[in-house]
Amino acid sequence: MKRGLKEKLQWVNGQDDTTPLAQIGDITLNKSSLHSLTANKLPDNNARYVDCLAIDAGIYINRPPEGEFDIRDGKKIFVESTINVQKLVADIENHTIARSSKIDKSLSIARIIAYLDHDMIFLPLNAGLHWYLAALDAPKREVQILNSAPGVGPTDELDHALEAITAWFQQAEERIKQLPNPTKWPDFNVATWDQKTIKGLPTQKDGSSCGLYLIKYIMLWTRSKLSKTFSKKDIDMYRRQLAHDILNSDRNLLRKNQQPDQTKAIPDDEVSTKKIRRSRTSTSSRTTQ
Template structure:
């Protein structure tokens, strides 16, 4: 019964033209896109000099194994999609050129999100730069917080301090501020 449950989770993926995989190589994230119709794995990377390592091959081998097990469990798997075969770990790989490049050491995850959002399978539907990514870094938390899919109703959140919260220390800051506000004094006293 357990096997049947995970097999049914695999099936929806077979109906897609593209499957996006966010992969991590050490401290760097990039995207691999499975294109079944072309038997191709496209690599979208914001630092092209950091080529994929074993993580890509291992992920593709795992996907191939799950797809084969799903086919063995449910015979209708073969009829429900247009995939030529399940040997994704043997398909060709194409590193996509002329993509936006990150200019810092901390934006790769944001580039991954934008690559997934704008990749059509042939090109980016919208061009972006590192400056756009920097703006997106600030916009993303708001988008997530106020998304209709967010189960927390932000508008109902209380702005009152939590009774169990540890109060912030203010004394040293207040004294310093007072000192700055009173001309000619060092300690804030008159």
Template sequence: MVRSLNPLQTAAMEKIGSGGLLAMPEININRVICIWLADRYDVKSQTILIQDKSLPITLWDVQCILDIPAEGPVISKLPPLITEDYKIYSRYKDGESKNISLISLQETILEESKQSEINEEDFIRRMMFFTIGYILCPTTKAHVSSSYLPLLRDVTKIHTINWASLTREHLCDCLKEFKGGLKNIEGNLPLLQCWYWEHVKAVNSEFCNINYNGRQIPLISFWNAANVRLRNKYDCRTAEGGGGIEEAPFIVTGDEATETDDNNKTIAERLRGQFGRTVKPSYQTQSDFIFYKHNKKTFEPKIQISNSGSANLGLTLKDKITINYILQSEKTKVLASIQDIELSRAHLLPLVIEAYTELINDNQQGHTRQYGSALIEKETQVQVWCAVGKTRGKPSKRYIESRSTFAQRYMVHDMVFLPINRDKSHWYVIVINARCQEIQILDSMQMQPQWYNASEDIKNLINGVAKYIDYTVKERPVPTSWTDTNVAKWPLCPKSVPQQKDSWSCGLNALKFMETWDGKELTSDFLNMEPNEVFRLKVAANLINTTLNIVLAVHDDIRRLHSENSSTSEVTMKL
């Protein structure tokens, strides 16, 4: 049908931000793959388990795959119908069935495509009804539910609606119903299938030689009949998901060292990295995307970063020298030791959050934030609290006393920041805020409130902390400003924070949140911080150059290199 639309109809779809849907090729749904994915769907976390990794279907995924609007409030519940909606309904319903029939919509759209003029408002509504019923929120029924009428009430505002969230929420609901026993799997199956193909890529396989370079959004347009045949052949040979996962790389990588996260850029511009190719987040660039292992030679491009470059904004000469030093060091060489946390090049990525929290605590020592004092906890201790919250029975007296020392530290602060690494793939922050008496959630990839309420990690974490707060109050009290110590009863409150535009910066955002959250909002310091592609470099440099680092030999090397290059205007960084 799309190929039959005339230029006026095509322009109308582009006008409302849905032009990407017109690039969808004809895709045969592989129901074996879709059912295989649905069986691995976890209802509570809204993630799909693939190769021991729990991967969410994010709004960023939907935006990249379908190129539909993904901004604005998440649509978890449709608005109620009003009198005006019923009037609209009567204009588009089928005379015989008294429903908004998909066949009737299609026939009318095709008939209008032959005309030299169109009623733009009517066409947009019909096309969006058809899109909802056929692509975004399909069911086994041959008509579109009238419950979607409020979304199409004002045609001039259709482009402001978060259509990505609508199709994602509907797909998750359908996967939930399928897990609950529904025989037929419903929802946006082209999205689900393409999401799988994009997250689990067959790279350099003897069965599948798909070239992923040079692509643009919508990514679904890449999956034409030829590429789908290749991919299906591969999936049949590998039993829908065999293969291994590449190790996550060092914190500074070649492809993303100069990548920008400029909010003013279009999605396509953000996806296209240096050399003009499309950069799709992957495990090779620190994200949720999975690549099968392959025997590909490592390519190390030399990248020059001069003092005037935009990617160099905020980097001092010492920072650049330090990054070079890190990159040229052996993987096992200890570069920093901070509060018994040893950092080598190989371990810098997984341990960077742990070590950087110590820097934040050190920098804010003696300073109080606007709504109270703050303590940043280590992620390893967060894991302990989760284990404690899950465990039943009473531990030994010695263990209780050792854990209660942590609770005592908490109770002399107004806020306690607890970084969580969900399934080793996404960082976010829990804040125990004693002044507000609430459990605040700072997440750069915010989920629905019900997801946090159902999260076993959060439940176990809060229960673990609550156990030892309760013990401390009863057995080892300390002077505190806390007026309510029943932490387990405090409400969960997801806070509005900037949302990431990529699949790799969650850890950096978590660090920024912990450094600039004042108890009620992010301070202006957050806006003044370096963009993430620079901040990630500064994090590495700061960890090495901090006075908390007791590896003195590394400090000596950096000072020597800094002295030797103090008159240099350019530093070549081999990333």
């Protein structure tokens, strides 16, 4: 383990449980949120389970800059957060769409309409304690399921998320008619789209790494294949690297806003984010040659 990374993990493990260590958008992470990524020699149980805050932070730091699109295989990708997907599921389970406040309704409709600027919508879903990815491919009218433990899930949460998206599109019907440009989506009834489980993906060998596989699927899925394969060893390394990337991200507001007397709060790192990304790009190029 490189010295900068090791020091960063030791720094996290030495903090108290309540101090905010990272602020990524609306996501605040403390030691407990990062514990499954930074602690040494945790048993293969819930202690190693990556929670939704760390997953959403991992999603957020990999999003393109505002105003730009994540384009893969010529298609625009929109990656939802776990929190928004959980809200979609709850909208159906709790029958809250019809009873939504004007503010909640307006926000939900605006988000659904934003989907229409994209060709694929990635939904991180949770079945009990298991994370997996559902990728909505609008041109194909297809829901692609990427699951690191094929014997676990999906359960009702996938159908409920699709039902909620369909219902919100119905709520947005008048707004959609007023859009200046017609959408390329063939229809909005995503609950009826074909569901396809993707075969041949890297799968987990333990009971606690599903969240890391989920993020890797989100980063690498190109509509028909992974842009780069990965192994269990890569996942074990990424568990540590993710904490480093969150803390060192330019989008970590707590890092940006450090005062002069707090410069030692996060130790200096020999490996910059740019170098890490350059290394990944180089590795990817060698793999595909």
